[in-house]
Amino acid sequence: MEQRYAVIDVETTGKGINGNRITEICIVLLEGKVIRDKYTTLVNPDQHIPNYITGLTGIDNDLVHDAPAFDEIAARILEITEGAIFVAHNVSFDYNVVRNEFKAIGHNFVRKKLCTVRLSRKIFPGLYSYSLGNLCTSLNIQLKNRHRAEGDTDATVVLFQKILEEDPDLSIINSFLNIRSKQATLPPHLKAEQIEALPASPGIYLFKDQKEKIIYAGKAKNIKQRVISHFYDKKNKEYLLGQKTHTIDYEVTGNELIALLLEAEMIRKHYPEFNTAQKKPVIPFHIISYTNRRGVLQLAIDQSYSADTSIEFYYSRADAIAALEELCISFELCPRYCNLQQSTARCSHYKIKSCKGVCSQEEAVEAYNLRVQKAMESSLNKKMSYIIKEKGRTGDEQSFVLVKDGMYRGYGFIDETTQVAQSEDFEEIVRLQTHTYHTSKIITSYIRKRGDEVIIPL
Incomplete structure (x- = not known):
């Protein structure tokens, strides 16, 4: 018997992953590449549909007024998806919305899932964009009635059929279904190779959007472990962060102190969208x-x-x-x-x-x-000049934080065999940074925890 796939698209009220309610759903059931069933309906979300959503989808409050509520169609959704793999373009969004609707009526909805964004990146590499509209243009797929559940589902069905043709032994699809595979949990725009390349070392990491703009800066004792933890977090903010992330950069620091200071500098300099702490400037x-x-x-x-x-x-x-x-x-x-x-x-x-x-x-x-x-x-x-020495990025390297006349000047790295003792020696190799309320707190807290012996006066 051929594997069953339920290709699904939902339109919603657009209130974030946890507040989203379905306004329309379409499900096409495939056995292998063959269409066996189809179900589409408007849904009364029991809440107001914002004007910007109506502008995008054409679905307004009057259109759904007489439509069935979700609990009235839940049995049909369970029937058509029974034993099938849940397939969608950016599957985390559609799957979580459907699952939350079931949760609201006391049912635990669980299905294996596949993302056609991630599959397309693997099977059709090198394309300019993997949005549904751009993929349809690149692969000659007809897309009618955009941003309506049936139109988007019909196009996703054709896209998925093309994916099945390119993966006849299902080796790629099966690798994506493996629950231990990173492909199963990663956001749609991130390549697994990027995650594999992350170091298990202290440092900072930067989430960037499609335009290479920094949207989140974080510090970690273990960069790889911390980055992956974002994708397992079910909070609305973490989900939206994953959806917007296209690339991840990082910098190894060798120790947590410099990671904290560099994180503060990145937040001050780039004001990332998804950072909340440290964004409000404190005037001394x-x-x-x-x-x-x-x-x-x-x-x-x-x-x-x-x-x-x-x-x-x-x-x-x-x-x-x-x-x-x-x-x-x-x-x-x-x-x-x-x-x-x-x-x-x-x-x-x-x-x-x-x-x-x-x-x-x-x-x-x-x-x-x-x-x-x-x-x-x-x-x-009373304004001391001193350095704090810490571990470097490698075994034969040391790092230092320079404070001159009571002001944080920056950090740097030196070979263990290098002899430097004067303030001027460190100033020649320091990576200059900005002294702020937050860097002052970080250094003060570090000294308070470790004791004054960590200070080397200059």
């Missing part, structure tokens, strides 16, 4: 200095991206105020001239009582300014 608070009309050197807190006049910076106003109060107390500065108090009269801060009277002209401006300069120098001297 700076302790700055300026000279007022009296010639008094004042300190203040300013929030900006620029660090040109900054003595120190913090990522919360509370931390900046606490640091400024500490400077005031330690160097006997005036809270009014540190912008910790807004009064125009003599300072009367609730906490800081160490002012020597510059605000009431009891202390000379020159003497006060000397203490401010010492406070500024003290703060600047």
Whole structure:
């Protein structure tokens, strides 16, 4: 007996994989290459059909008003697909929508499945595009009534028949049906060879769309394992990510620290569609200095991206105020001239009582300014320059992260035998990166977990 295939296409309300409801379904049953049965019907989705879906398919709320609900056609779908392999163009979409409809009525729908996108990539390599419309053009297949279930199913049937002709012993199809095969779980546009080429090493990976635009950046201790895990995740976001991914790039870093830093840089630089964390920029608070009309050197807190006049910076106003109060107390500065108090009269801060009277002209401006300069120098001297050494990408290589004057400068790789000790030596070979709130958090967290012994001062 010939293998049975149920070639299926569904039109939906277009609300993401979990909120999608079927508005139309067509199923053509094949035994081998021969058509044995066909079933097509509109379906009342019991929810509003958006205008953009109506514009695409022509199916509106009035058209489905008197159509059967899914539970009324479920028995017919089970009958025609019984013992058949579920075949569709981009099968994960149609299969998951049908399965979710059955799940909503308390039935577990399970069928083996085949994707004509992935099969076409294997059997008809080198084509410009594997969308149904472009495949039909390339392979001389008539496509009528596009974006309607029956029209798309009829074209997919002819495409699948051509695939069967090119695979007479079913060796390719059977390899795709093997549940241990990556072909069975990969998104439609990804080649299994790309996944095979991924390293089982720490680093970052980049999901790219058809135009080579980065749509997701991630870090991993094991790149291959982490990438594959995306395709087993049934969440709506992960499914949509897989549907849009055409290529995957990666960079091996040798360790998780540089992978985290490089992931942060990629998210900052490319703002990928499917990343949510780290996309909101955090503007730092700076302790700055300026000279007022009296010639008094004042300190203040300013929030900006620029660090040109900054003595120190913090990522919360509370931390900046606490640091400024500490400077005031330690160097006997005036809270009014540190912008910790807004009064125009003599300072009367609730906490800081160490002012020597510059605000009431009891202390000379020159003497006060000397203490401010010492406070500024003290703060600047706290900005350490150091490196963190980590594992390299190979056994005879080391990596390093460079922090200069408290600012993350970048990372690099050196041969284990190379002797470098000065900041200038590392700056010549560093891969420059941008210091941000997120890179600061990553480095601070790393040092907190590992201890200060990981820091090598320069």
